[in-house]
Amino acid sequence: MTKKKINILDNEFVPEHTILTEEESNEILQKFNVTFDRLPLILETDPVVKIIGAKSGDIIKIVRSDSPAGKSVFYRYVIGEDTKQGLEEDSVDEIIDEEPGEE
Amino acid sequence: MxxxxxxxxxxxxxxxxxxxxxxxxxxxxxxxxxxxxxxxxxxxxxxxxxxxxxxxxxLVDPGEAVGTIAAQSLGEPGTQMTLNTFHYAGVADINVTLGLPRIIEIVDARKDPNTPVMRIYLDEDLRENRDKAEEIVKEIEGTTIDSISRSSKIDVINMSIVIELDTYKMEKQGLTIEDIKEKLYKLKKVESIEDEDNFLTLKAGDVSLMELRKFFNRVKSHQLKGIKNIKRALIKKEADEYVIYTEGSNLGEAFKIPGVDISKSISNDINEVQRVLGIEAARKAIVVEIRKTLEEQGLEVDVRHIMLLADLMTMEGEIKQIGRHGISGEKSSILARASFEVTTNHLMKAAKFGEIDSLSGVTENVIIGQPIPMGTGNVKLIMKK
CATH class of the missing domain: 1.10.8 (Helicase, Ruva Protein; domain 3)
Structure with missing residues (x-):
């Protein structure tokens, strides 16, 4: 039995994803007056990201066609596993209580 | 002109x-x-x-408190929704969680929803073919050893398991004894399998009685055919095509079956949609599922409020619940988190480490009685000299 070719990009729920060039990325950051850490995120391990070959640090342009406006554009910044953990390290290190169970 | x-x-x-x-x-x-x-x-x-x-x-004015409005717009119909789920008894339909419990499930981003269901569409040339649909159902539905055996017992004297196979059921599923033996050899601890007439005798080597009993249960429930997690599949006719609904969801495996239309088939399990189709698809799934639930209850909410919710939940690349293990728990303000859930924990921890609350959010400012940084409060006035 030949293996079926599965392309998840064909699915109706998956909108168009495109990787922006460095120039286009800078344009977008300027247009919205933000730095890349303020953009919505998408993981490097996301199935679509893996298919289009985007890497951590890229900006992806997503065109959704299901909004009331007809077409709407969305941008996501690609982060890898290590960057994600960096974001979670904002919490303070636990100090060991001398008397546990005070709460 | x-x-x-x-x-x-x-x-x-x-x-x-x-x-x-x-x-x-x-x-x-x-x-x-x-x-x-x-x-x-x-x-x-x-x-x-x-x-x-x-x-x-x-257009919405900048600074408008859209989050609050979206929350109210979803909360108000929430008070009119049923707290019960309808139960579809019998074979004719698949049981799905409806109403408020379903909304809560979605917003809490539960990893194991109550009633995962897949809707599988067939390729264009096969859509109107009932036989093809039934073939695919057989591929999908799980069959266990138990379901194709007439009887099964533990032979304590010989420390083995004897299974009497039902040839009629085997034929219906398209399985031969060789197929079954092949699948059983994959089980751990199987030492030998002999077949005579329709009886299969399995030996597990030198084991205790308790281990033999456990082995017995594993053999009985061993899956021969079908995709994991699917309990059953039904065919429904919609317009002119046949659509398969499954109780249980495994989108990744379902896509692999030839004849399944990958472009339209979908699951109602949001986390699975994220795993298989990506975060954007998951976002759309959240919107679709909430709309479906509201519509089924006869309620209408502007899609923008739902879109805002879905966008918020998927902002960081994975689905986060709205509750304290997700979005609400990640607010930087201590007062905001304390006023949401587990009050003392947050206050104690903050006091211990001398944390500072910059009072820049909505909740905190309401608590201390200051104008909130939204709408009118979004601007500060400066006097000209």
């Missing part, structure tokens, strides 16, 4: 200020009006400009 090309060029020129849907409708109506009322070039431009003005007036 203006040239159609003039209308097109003017629309092109002002197009950036309007949305695609509006442009499409405007173009259509301009063409019609042009025919009917013999518009001059000036009139065409005037109409387009009026349209742009009307659109801009309808």
């Amino acid at each position: 203006s040239d159609l090309s003039y209308i097109d060029s003017q629309l092109e020129k002002h197009g950036k200020k309007l949305t695609k849907r509006i442009l499409d409708q405007l173009k259509e109506k301009l063409y019609i009006a042009n025919e009917k009322h013999n518009l001059s070039n000036k009139e065409v431009v005037a109409i387009i400009e009026e349209c742009i003005k009307a659109y801009e007036v309808s």
Whole structure:
């Protein structure tokens, strides 16, 4: 039995994803007056990201066609596993209580 | 009367200020009006400009508390929703969680929803073929050893398991004894399998009685066919095509089956959609599922509120619940988190480490009685010298 070719990009729920060039990325950051850490995120391990070959640090342009406006554009910044953990390290290190169970 | 090309060029020129849907409708109506009322070039431009003005007036003002409005818009119909789930008894339908419990499930981003269901569509050339649909159902539905055996018992004297197979059921599922033996050899601890007539004798080597009993249960429930997690699959006729609904969801495996239309088949398990189709698909799934639930209850909420919720939940690349293990728990303000859930924990921890609350959010400012940083409070006044 030949293996079926599965392309998840064909699915109706998956909108168009495109990787922006460095120039286009800078344009977008300027247009919205933000730095890349303020953009919505998408993981490097996301199935679509893996298919289009985007890497951590890229900006992806997503065109959704299901909004009331007809077409709407969305941008996501690609982060890898290590960057994600960096974001979670904002919490303070636990100090060991001398008397546990005070709460 | 203006040239159609003039209308097109003017629309092109002002197009950036309007949305695609509006442009499409405007173009259509301009063409019609042009025919009917013999518009001059000036009139065409005037109409387009009026349209742009009307659109801009309808836009949400910057600083509007859209989050609060979305919450209210979803919360209010929530009070009118049933707390019960309807139960579809019998074979004819698949049980799905409805109403408020379903909304809660979605918003809490539960990793194991109550009633995962897949809707599987067939390839274009197979859509109207009932036999093909039944073939695919057989591929999907799980069959265990237990379901194709007439009897099964533990032979304590010989420390083995004897299974009497039901040839009729085996044939129905398209399985031969060789297939079954092959699948059983994959089980751990199987030492030997002998078959005589329709009896299979399995030996597990030197084991205790308790281990033999456990082995017995594992053998009985061993899956021979079908995809994992699927309990059963039904065929329904919708319009002119046959659609398969499954109790249980495994989108990744279902896509692999030849004949399944990958472009339309979907699951209602949001986390699975994220795993298989990506975060954007998951976002759409959240919107679709909430809309479906509301619609089923006869309620209507503007899709924008739902879109805002879905966008918020998927902002960081994975689905986060709204609750304290997700979005609400990640607020930087201590007072905001404390006023949400587990009050003392947050306050104690903050006191221990001398944390600072910059009082820049909505909740904190309400607590201390200051104007909130939204709407009017979004701007500060400075006096000119």
